[in-house]
Amino acid sequence: MRSRRAIFRVLLLPGTLWLAVLFVIPLGLVVAVSLAQTNIVGLPVYGLHLGNYQNVFQSYYLPVILRTVEYAAAATVIIGVLAYPTAYTIARFGGRFKNALIVLVILPWFVDYLVRIYAWVVILGDNGTLNGILHGLGMHGSPPVQFLNRPWAVIGGLVYTYFPFMVLPVYAALEQMDPALIEAGRDLYASGRQVFWHITLPLTSSGIVAGIVLTFLPSLGDFATAQLLGGSNTYMIGNLIADQFSNVGDITFGSALTVVLMSVLLVVIVGYLRRTSRRARAVRP
Amino acid sequence: MTSWSWSRRAFLRDAALFSGAGVLLAACGGNAPAARSAAPIKAKVDGDLNYFNWSGYVPPQVIKGFEKEYKVTVNQTYFASDQAMLTKLAAGLPYDVVFTNSAYMRQLIGGGLLREIPHGELANYGQVIPFFGNPPYDPGAKYTIPYGYSPTGIAWLTDKVGAMTGSWNDLWTHKSASGHIYVLDQIEEALGMSLLRLGDKIDSGVASQVNQAADELIKLKPMLAGFSTADYTNLENGSGWIQHAWSGDVYIALGKVKDPATIRFETCKEGIPIGVDTMSIPVRAQHPGTALLFIDWLLRPDNSAACVEWMGQANGTSTGNAAFNKLVRDFPFLQTSDAILTDGAWKRVPTGSQQQLWAQAWSKVQAS
Numbered sequence: 322m323r324s325r326r327a328i329f330r331v332l333l334l335p336g337t338l339w340l341a342v343l344f345v346i347p348l349g350l351v352v353a354v355s356l357a358q359t360n361i362v363g364l365p366v367y368g369l370h371l372g373n374y375q376n377v378f379q380s381y382y383l384p385v386i387l388r389t390v391e392y393a394a395a396a397t398v399i400i401g402v403l404a405y406p407t408a409y410t411i412a413r414f415g416g417r418f419k420n421a422l423i424v425l426v427i428l429p430w431f432v433d434y435l436v437r438i439y440a441w442v443v444i445l446g447d448n449g450t451l452n453g454i455l456h457g458l459g460m461h462g463s464p465p466v467q468f469l470n471r472p473w474a475v476i477g478g479l480v481y482t483y484f485p486f487m488v489l490p491v492y493a494a495l496e497q498m499d500p501a502l503i504e505a506g507r508d509l510y511a512s513g514r515q516v517f518w519h520i521t522l523p524l525t526s527s528g529i530v531a532g533i534v535l536t537f538l539p540s541l542g543d544f545a546t547a548q549l550l551g552g553s554n555t556y557m558i559g560n561l562i563a564d565q566f567s568n569v570g571d572i573t574f575g576s577a578l579t580v581v582l583m584s585v586l587l588v589v590i591v592g593y594l595r596r597t598s599r600r601a602r603a604v605r606p
Numbered sequence: 607m608t609s610w611s612w613s614r615r616a617f618l619r620d621a622a623l624f625s626g627a628g629v630l631l632a633a634c635g636g637n638a639p640a641a642r643s644a645a646p647i648k649a650k651v652d653g654d655l656n657y658f659n660w661s662g663y664v665p666p667q668v669i670k671g672f673e674k675e676y677k678v679t680v681n682q683t684y685f686a687s688d689q690a691m692l693t694k695l696a697a698g699l700p701y702d703v704v705f706t707n708s709a710y711m712r713q714l715i716g717g718g719l720l721r722e723i724p725h726g727e728l729a730n731y732g733q734v735i736p737f738f739g740n741p742p743y744d745p746g747a748k749y750t751i752p753y754g755y756s757p758t759g760i761a762w763l764t765d766k767v768g769a770m771t772g773s774w775n776d777l778w779t780h781k782s783a784s785g786h787i788y789v790l791d792q793i794e795e796a797l798g799m800s801l802l803r804l805g806d807k808i809d810s811g812v813a814s815q816v817n818q819a820a821d822e823l824i825k826l827k828p829m830l831a832g833f834s835t836a837d838y839t840n841l842e843n844g845s846g847w848i849q850h851a852w853s854g855d856v857y858i859a860l861g862k863v864k865d866p867a868t869i870r871f872e873t874c875k876e877g878i879p880i881g882v883d884t885m886s887i888p889v890r891a892q893h894p895g896t897a898l899l900f901i902d903w904l905l906r907p908d909n910s911a912a913c914v915e916w917m918g919q920a921n922g923t924s925t926g927n928a929a930f931n932k933l934v935r936d937f938p939f940l941q942t943s944d945a946i947l948t949d950g951a952w953k954r955v956p957t958g959s960q961q962q963l964w965a966q967a968w969s970k971v972q973a974s
Binding site for chain 1: 695696697716831843844964
């Protein structure tokens with residue numbers, strides 16, 4: 322028993338080191354930079370300056386925060402509505418093509434993130450593929466439909482990007498579910514709808530919650546989608562942070578924004594973990 | 607050919623966003639190298655060249671020619687924004703030759719990041735036009751050799767808008783172009799332009815002026831399609847009817863559209879923003895001799911002309927500028943003269959508390 326525990330401790334070591342070196346230390350640096358000032362070349366001069374945090378809580382950033390939450394929530398809901406039937410169909414009716422279908426879902430991720438979003442710029446542009454099709458359908462002479470630079474373009478981009486992150490956990494939950502439970506439900510004269518609402522959905526709720534966490538949180542921090550598909554009125558918190566590094570060179574303010582955003586995300590994650598651990602305790606005999 | 611190189615540059619402008627974390631780490635990696643007095647550099651091969659530039663900004667055949675001539679390898683690394691370039695130099699990365707920008711000289715020279723370039727070691731230094739022997743951003747041209755410049759102005763589609771007046775007001779007054787107007791997504795261009803329009807200095811550090819310039823941009827926002835540095839793409843695909851643009855990118859757009867007569871460009875009477883991409887040798891360079899040879903190689907008349915034809919910008923050498931004016935002879939509105947250099951409004955990115963003032967004003971514009 323004791324020797325087995327020792328082995329597990331050794332096995333934990335690489336992961337712990339990995340997290341410490343590549344996660345905890347950089348995170349500590351971000352916090353330190355958020356409290357620093359910059360010198361003439363833009364490098365941080367460490368200290369304890371709370372001014373960067375005062376700037377975070379300016380009223381003119383409130384619309385950006387609200388918009389970010391709005392887009393991320395809208396994207397998550399749409400992904401949920403689209404991904405659940407996808408995962409359900411694959412899990413229940415995929416047969417021997419199940420694995421191939423799952424690979425198809427994640428296939429776009431084999432292409433670089435930025436390239437995929439650029440592809441949408443080409444498709445949705447004023448002279449783009451979609452407008453070309455509309456034109457061909459007989460809308461000659463009418464001005465091109467403006468798809469880009471609109472909130473829906475950004476939300477659509479988020480849906481496209483994070484869709485697999487909902488399919489996979491929901492699929493895993495559906496796979497774990499015993500199909501006999503559905504048959505049992507039907508044997509007890511439940512309608513298809515009743516079986517879904519009272520058996521399938523509750524039993525896969527852990528997958529849905531995991532999917533929500535995996536899609537909502539990265540959507541909150543996303544910036545490339547709004548940068549490339551959005552316009553001047555679709556600015557998200559991720560854009561504000563990215564701009565501090567790549568455009569205005571205020572890495573201390575960018576770091577303060579990052580720390581605040583991460584703190585908010587942490588609250589969501591801790592809430593999720595507490596929920597799942599309670600559940601795990603509840604099912605333990 | 608040229609347009610492809612510029613597409614890549616624009617692509618990397620966007621990709622810059624992704625280097626944020628890396629830049630932060632780089633920034634934390636060390637202190638700014640202090641200016642140190644080193645012996646003057648001699649123009650002789652002292653190793654392979656570590657080259658740091660925008661992607662595709664120098665024609666490949668010119669770089670290959672250098673490798674062949676001096677039997678060295680050019681190791682190319684690219685940056686995606688001037689800000690990223692500054693941060694990496696500040697972190698002390700040992701590049702040998704870097705394409706810096708005049709707007710960042712307060713930081714680069716003031717921060718002691720660059721080495722002096724002995725003009726006597728450059729066989730082709732005589733090619734550099736007199737203005738760049740003593741430019742406002744680098745007195746005595748001790749740290750920089752010019753590579754490319756194109757003034758900022760307004761481009762428009764003649765079949766969509768008319769009655770342009772040669773004023774920055776043109777971005778604000780064309781209500782019918784609403785939703786098809788772009789402003790450059792660069793703090794020194796956007797805020798600088800708004801400051802010029804209000805009659806202030808392009809690099810004003812006065813809080814009331816900077817905030818007023820930001821408020822004017824906020825007023826403009828409902829009419830904007832967005833803030834974008836993909837100026838030639840917006841012109842080419844027709845989404846930008848009125849575009850705050852670099853003249854060099856307008857040249858690229860003219861080469862891509864079916865009917866070049868549909869695109870025009872103007873500079874504005876309140877002030878012509880100007881900046882130069884320059885060649886420098888960082889203090890941390892390990893092969894400054896090869897770097898000096900490389901700079902000299904780009905000044906050589908044939909190479910200088912090749913660079914101009916490749917990127918569609920004037921470059922501050924007598925041969926290069928002549929090649930440029932030949933290149934744009936059909937587009938008089940793109941032609942340049944030394945007057946633009948002497949009378950233009952030189953872009954400068956502020957430092958210290960003024961930088962914070964600008965950063966907050968710009969963030970407010972973006973957030974509003």
